[in-house]
Amino acid sequence: MMRTTCRTALIVFASLTSLGLLAAGEGATRDPRLEKAKTLDDYHPFTPPRDLSTWKVRAERVREQILVAAGLWPMPPRPPISDAVIHGAVDRGDYTVEKVYFSSYPGFYVTGTLYRPKGAAKGLRPGVLCPHGHWPNGRFFERSDADAEKEIAKGAERTLQGAKYPLQARCAMLARMGCVVFHYDMVGNADSKQIGHAAGFRDAEAALRLLSAFGLQTFNSIRALDFLSTLDGVDPKRIAVTGASGGGTQTFFLCAIDDRPAVAFPAVMVSTAMQGGCVCENACLLRVETGNIEFAALMAPRPLGMTGANDWTLEIEKKGLPELKALYGLYGASDKVDAKCYPHFDHNYNQVSREQMYAWVNKHLGLGFPEKIDEKPFEPILPKDLSVFDEAHTLPATATDVQGLRRTLTEISDRQMAELEPRDEKSLEAYRAVVGPALRAIVASELPAPGSLAGSGRQVPSVWLQPEGWSGEVVVAFHEQGSAAFSGSGDATSPLAKSFLDRGLAVLAPDVFLTGAGAGTAFPVDRGRHKDFCGYTYGYNRTPLANRVHDALTAISQARLRGGVKKVHVAGFGKAGLWALLASALAGEAVTRTIVTAPSFDFVEVTDTNDLRFLPGAVKYGGWGGFAALCAPRDLILAGGGELPRTLQAAYKACSGKLEQLPAATPSEAFAARLGR
Secondary structure (H helix, E strand, O other): OOOOOEEEEEEOOHHHHHHOOOOOOOOOOOOOOHHOOOOOOOOOOOOOOOOOOHHHHHHHHHHHHHHHHHHOHHHHHHHHOOOOOEEEEEEOEEEEEEEEEEEEEOOEEEEEEEEEEEEOOOOOOOEEEEEEOOOOOOOHHHOOHHHHHHHHOOOOOOOHHHOOOOHHHHHHHHOOOOOOEEEEEEOOOOOOOOOOOOOOOOOOHHHOOOOHHHHHHHHHHHHHHHHOOOOEEEEEEEEEEEEHHHHHHHHHHHHOOOOOOOOEEOOOOOOOOOOOHHHHHHHOOOOOOHHHHHHOOOOOOEEEEEEOOOOOOOOOOOHHHHHHHHHHHHHOOOHHHHEEEEEOOOOOOOHHHHHHHHHHHHHHOOOOOOOOOOOOOOOOOOOOOOOOOEEEEOOOOOOOOOOHHHHHHHHHHHHHHHHHHOHHHHHHHHHHHHHHHHHHHHHOOOOHOOOEEEEOOOOEEEEEEEEEEOEEEEEEEEEEEOHHHOOOOOOOOOOHHHHHHHOOOEEEOOOOOHHHHHHHOOOOOOOOOOOOOOOOHOOOOOOOOHHHHHHHHHHHHHHHHOOOOOEEEEEEEEEHHHHHHHHHHHHHHHHHHEEEEOOOHHHHHHHOOOOOOOOOOOOOEEEEEEHHHHHHHEEEEEEEEOOOOOHHHHHHOOOOEEEEEEEEOOOOHHHHHHHHH
């Protein structure tokens, strides 16, 4: 029998991994993830990278994260918009106003107002997409005469029409400047009443499938852009997007994930402070390790203009703009990003801010107007006359409610995943190209690069056990009891560890999140909002399961760095089998062989967002079997689990990898036998 040497190792992780697990013994520091959940009201700075190549990699990761969080990875079908109804033209002399509706998803309709310049144009006209934000009644917003007079008195507006109807004023002026403007409804506002605003997607099932108000609204924005950019007479290469508040949120998210907009102007929203308080601006996974400044940065190097006010955007010129200037500077385009704060006005998209936008759009769409543009008075349309539906144009009979839409979205997603099921090595790579980034975004982590693991000063307790005559193979072993399951007592090793050591394998057993000294600790949430929608917590923080996978990945990376290591295997026992399996799926070729207790459940059984197994998106991508398929073609051995998931079996049939299933009661000695010599 081999003799072993045993010692407890405190592993130092990089600050970028956001670890900080309890260190064993005297001087232990508490894991900051257990202190307070990050919320939308915290400070969300952006640090620009030092070089363009680093940024391009990071930008791609953040785009993927947005798309995954929105439930748009892979993108749902976007057929040509053939059912658009445009009617009810109103002539305003130098422009017309028309009513529009078309389907974004089968049975769900985008509604809005189309403004078109009159007269002959020299070539194609530029387009402007206008999401409206959280103004009362949305596109139908109307101030009272008294409130309008107050806006004029404080210098926010100069005309009664603009003060009463500021959303219409923006569209009318842009049309007079020669732009085709589409002003569309946020879900639950004005004519978009099939679903209440921010309603219908707040439960665990929706999160597990990544169905959200944010995702629905984002797809509507994409389809609104599809409509505008393919409209006769519109130049698809000269499209601007502008909105304020929640419309600003839609603006920078659309421009972040879609490269068609040439110009963006999100007003009173981009900030290092409050990130957006509505359900429609939040989703699970969305802002973990990122925030609105970085989202806006994804517009680079395309022109990005912004305004601030006496609200959460008050410091945009000092916090946010300098970092965006630095990033744009990497492209040699620092003059293409700017922000102006008007601290004497509260939250707004008033005439002063609108004129700032007109100048930005004029300059960067090449409209040819003088630098300073004054908004002209216009004749508004009464809200009752703006509705796209009337006796001759009713909401189509195919229109669905929220339950019907959820069924449609689920069917679309399931069909896409079924089409991705691996059949051969080529289709396996296509599967990995979708599900790999999805899992990376879901756990907000990946295998840390070797150079990133030094210097943070944070510590995690772990056990390193090494047999004499060690050949260089190590098993990173996970257990729901943490490292205690392997360390034994005194100089003795536990039977679990001994089974590996007797096979010549070293053991690295870490205390991942909520194990070891952290076991039984409550995971903090956004207490004021979490019960209403878990996206307020898990949009800014990893779930407990994601944290465990994150820690497991860091431990695997650490094992690779130890002197003498030639091969790294992964083992997971009991409930920790799931953590180990997901980490191994993301670790790629860093892991030679994986052996775990197969999960005894699948994610469709999780009905509580506080369940430690809760993982947004897990059902959408096929459950644990869908993620485990990423291990192919590396050897994967599962103990128990019943009939193996279809996608997992298909992945291993598509390649030369080895997939083995052992009885549920397989002893640890059999685990070790599959890994050791």
